[in-house]
Amino acid sequence: MAGLSPSERRLQKELMSLMKEPPPGVVVDVDLAEQNILQWIIQMEGVSGTLYEGEQFQLQFKFSRKYPFDSPEVTFIGANIPVHPHVYSNGHICLSILTDDWSPALSVQSVCLSIVSMLSSCKEKKRPPDNAFYVKTCNKNPKKTKWWYHDDSV
Amino acid sequence: MKMADKSESSTNSDTPTNQDELILAQQRKIQQEISDTIPLVGPLDQISSLESEYSTDTIYLAKIKDLSSKYKSIRRTRPDGNCFFRAFGYAYIEKLLDDKEQFSLFYDLVEKSKNSLVALGFPQFTVEDFYDTFMEVLKRINDIDDASDAKKELHNLFNEQGYSDYMVVYLRLLTSGQLQKEQIFYSFFIDGERTVADFCHQEVEPMYKESDHIHIMGACSVLLTGVRVVYMDRGGNTSVTEHNIPQDRLTPDVYLLYRPGHYDILYL
Numbered sequence: 225m226a227g228l229s230p231s232e233r234r235l236q237k238e239l240m241s242l243m244k245e246p247p248p249g250v251v252v253d254v255d256l257a258e259q260n261i262l263q264w265i266i267q268m269e270g271v272s273g274t275l276y277e278g279e280q281f282q283l284q285f286k287f288s289r290k291y292p293f294d295s296p297e298v299t300f301i302g303a304n305i306p307v308h309p310h311v312y313s314n315g316h317i318c319l320s321i322l323t324d325d326w327s328p329a330l331s332v333q334s335v336c337l338s339i340v341s342m343l344s345s346c347k348e349k350k351r352p353p354d355n356a357f358y359v360k361t362c363n364k365n366p367k368k369t370k371w372w373y374h375d376d377s378v
Numbered sequence: 379m380k381m382a383d384k385s386e387s388s389t390n391s392d393t394p395t396n397q398d399e400l401i402l403a404q405q406r407k408i409q410q411e412i413s414d415t416i417p418l419v420g421p422l423d424q425i426s427s428l429e430s431e432y433s434t435d436t437i438y439l440a441k442i443k444d445l446s447s448k449y450k451s452i453r454r455t456r457p458d459g460n461c462f463f464r465a466f467g468y469a470y471i472e473k474l475l476d477d478k479e480q481f482s483l484f485y486d487l488v489e490k491s492k493n494s495l496v497a498l499g500f501p502q503f504t505v506e507d508f509y510d511t512f513m514e515v516l517k518r519i520n521d522i523d524d525a526s527d528a529k530k531e532l533h534n535l536f537n538e539q540g541y542s543d544y545m546v547v548y549l550r551l552l553t554s555g556q557l558q559k560e561q562i563f564y565s566f567f568i569d570g571e572r573t574v575a576d577f578c579h580q581e582v583e584p585m586y587k588e589s590d591h592i593h594i595m596g597a598c599s600v601l602l603t604g605v606r607v608v609y610m611d612r613g614g615n616t617s618v619t620e621h622n623i624p625q626d627r628l629t630p631d632v633y634l635l636y637r638p639g640h641y642d643i644l645y646l
Contacts, residue, residue, distance in 0.1 A: 230540060234507060241503055292504070293543060293585060320580075327583035328547045329504045363399055370398040 231291040235261045238332050250336045262287045265301075266336065274344045281306055283339065284315075285332060295326035297367050298335060307349040310342060314359045316366040317342075318352070320373045412457060419468050419536045420454040422645070428452065440616035445608065445635070445644075448618075452635060453643040462589035462634070462641045463549045463597070468536050469632040469643045470603055475519065475528050485516055487601065495555045505551060511544035547585065553593055554578040556600035567592045588639065594623045604630040608644060610637050 228236065239261070242252045249269035257264045264285040270276025282302035288294045300306060300315035310318040321330060321338055352358070362369055425446035432438035455461045455468075474481040492509040496502045515535050522528040535541040557564045561574035568577050581587050582596070598605055604627035609619040622630055633644040 237503070237507075292507075325580050325584055327550075327579070328508070328585065329500065329551055329583055331501065331504050334501070361396060363396060368396075368399050368402055370401060 229289065231287065231289050232261050234292055235287060239264075242333055247333060247337055247340065249340065252332075262289075264332070266332075268336065268340065270306075271340060271344045275346055275349055276306060276343050279304060279306070283336070285335075292328040292330075295322055295367065296332065296335065297365055298322055298339075299366060306343055307351060308343060308346050309348075309350055309352055311352075312355055312358055312362075313351055314362070316358070316362065316369070318371050318373070320371070323367060323371055324373070409458070416454070416456045417537055418456050418464060418539070418542050419533065419643075422451045422453055425449055425452055435612075437612050437616075438610070441610050441618050444617040445610065449608075449633065449635075449644045449646060451645045453645070455640075455642055457640045459586035459588050460543075460546045462593060463546045463553075464536065464542065465634055465641045465643045466594075466597055466605065466632055467545050467549050468532065469634070470601065471516075471519070471532055472529055473631050475525050475532070481520065484601070485520065488512060488516065491552055491555075491600075495551060498555050498558060500551060500555065508544050508548040508551060511541060512548040515541055515545060543585070549597060550583055550585075552600045553596040554582040556596040557582065557592065560599070564592060564596070567595075589641070591623070598623050598627075603632065605632045605634060606630040607634050607636050607641075610635060 235257075239252065239254065239257050242250075243254055246252065249271060251267045253265040253267070264287075266283040266285065268281045268283055270279035270281070272278075281300055281304055284299050284301045286297040288297075298317060298319075300311060300317065305311060305313055305315050312318075317339065319338060319342060321327075321335065358369075425442065428442045428445070429439060432442070453465075453469075455465045471484075474484050492502075492505060495505050495509075515532075518535070519528045519531050522531055536545070557574055557578055565574050568574060572580070577592075581590075582593060594605055594607065605623045607621050607623065609621070622628060633646065635642045635644050
């Protein structure tokens with residue numbers, strides 16, 4: 225894979241691995257990712273036995289040239305944004321590994337697993353308490369929000 | 379994993395001006411200024427070069443005098459939160475280049491480390507990238523016969539972000555692995571209710587997180603080496619304080635100057 229930048233090389237590797245061994249209920253749109261390796265769409269199924277059973281979600285991953293040193297920008301997109309205390313109605317997700325606790329040893333796959341687990345452990349479907357205000361004032365890029373992480377239980 | 383609610387900073391603002399963006403833009407500007415002006419690892423300087431940073435501070439000036447009676451020179455590192463790992467990695471490998479036998483023991487140790495990390499549950503797939511780069515650097519400098527040429531190459535590679543940051547990540551992963559392997563022991567050094575694994579995910583593995591005593595213990599332990607940390611702060615007396623890590627190792631391989639929030643390399 226000569227001629228690729230380190231971030232592109234790493235993303236190619238991740239794409240191959242996600243195609244071959246995807247976590248259950250997770251499917252990456254390979255054609256789109258191959259057209260533009262810096263922007264992926266991933267389909268995610270609600271896990272059976274959880275509040276999201278039978279639902280389909282779409283996640284968008286955007287990568288910078290500094291990936292994996294910079295975290296990916298991850299948002300829910302499309303018609304069905306999961307109703308969850310850490311997911312805003314514009315698709316922004318409050319999850320510490322997407323900003324403060326990101327490490328270059330994490331991957332698209334580990335982000336997907338964290339999001340699946342965040343959804344699966346939810347006990348009540350509701351939006352974050354400050355949803356209306358946040359959605360009105362936030363930047364389009366969730367990484368430009370200074371998140372305040374304090375709740376481990378949901 | 380932690381999850382949460384939104385920052386209060388934007389909920390408190392009366393207008394839709396986005397405070398978060400202003401704060402983050404300011405942080406980026408400061409980081410940019412630092413990376414424009416300070417190399418990842420600098421040249422050798424005399425200890426007295428520290429004086430210009432503290433021209434009117436009599437406590438620090440007295441301590442610099444004490445420091446220069448014990449150490450010959452200093453090598454500054456960029457204050458980007460990775461300074462301990464960068465300084466430690468650089469200084470230890472530089473020292474090993476004076477002793478081919480020690481270097482090859484270190485080489486073998488690192489060569490075997492990937493499998494230990496994978497056995498501890500680190501994903502092979504991401505660990506590999508950082509391991510491969512670390513090994514590539516060791517090979518490249520090992521192939522140079524003349525020690526001073528090898529040191530020049532080490533200096534160049536540690537100043538190339540593409541190599542330097544990969545080295546830092548791998549050292550962070552090795553340290554995290556060690557803390558988790560000996561988690562009962564290290565849990566006594568962690569405040570609050572965090573587990574050793576949580577601590578590693580939040581404070582050791584991510585880039586730019588500053589290092590503490592526990593990081594140094596883990597790094598020394600996994601690479602079978604010792605560090606002497608020389609503390610210089612505004613506290614009471616006129617001499618600097620020295621600590622060996624691990625405590626019972628009296629002849630360290632690496633000497634680091636610690637000023638609150640930052641590590642540089644010292645030379646005898």
